[in-house]
């Protein structure tokens with residue numbers, strides 16, 4: 001299996017976190033700069049990372065890759081078994097992408113621009129969800145899941161996006177600390193990702 005990833009890409013980070021939680025060893029092709037490898041261009045019509053190749057299967061879109069990995073490597077499970085709970089988790093993933101990753105993607109596409117609107121929207125949307133971060137040990141759940149694997153790369157990047165979490169929303173910081181302490185989270189980090197917090 002091969003994962004095409006970028007060292008600072010939050011979507012690649014979601015997938016690397018899943019790999020790490022499940023202890024899956026994989027060849028990681030680290031893409032740098034604008035020139036993409038020929039094989040990636042052939043495998044993925046959108047030329048995006050992360051892209052996962054498992055024999056003759058080529059997958060793109062982080063959520064599709066994450067769900068595939070969870071089914072292909074069932075232990076530890078990162079989605080509930082019950083259909084209603086699964087649907088709720090899928091909806092949470094959809095909303096995280098629609099409400100939070102849309103802002104993250106805007107900021108990431110041209111990091112040198114100020115992106116005041118996207119940063120403000122991301123901050124306000126996170127703060128509005130503050131209660132959901134404290135209701136249970138993990139997001140919406142007693143068990144760690146793909147939802148947490150998707151949220152953590154965003155929270156890790158908040159200092160880089162110059163987004164502060166005020167004390168009134170300390171549930172978010174506490175949740176982040178819990179996730180960042182996980183050995184699998186630590187080992188999911190690339191060197192540039194580690195530096196994002198060292199520099200903060």
Ligand SMILES: N[C@@H](CCC(=O)N[C@@H](CS)C(=O)NCC(=O)O)C(=O)O
Pocket residue numbers: 006008009010011012036046047048049050060061062105108
């Ligand atoms: N929805 C996107 C999410 C992934 C994404 O936005 N990836 C960015 C990097 S973080 C990307 O591939 N940009 C083009 C590139 O890096 O060449 C997808 O198509 O998979």
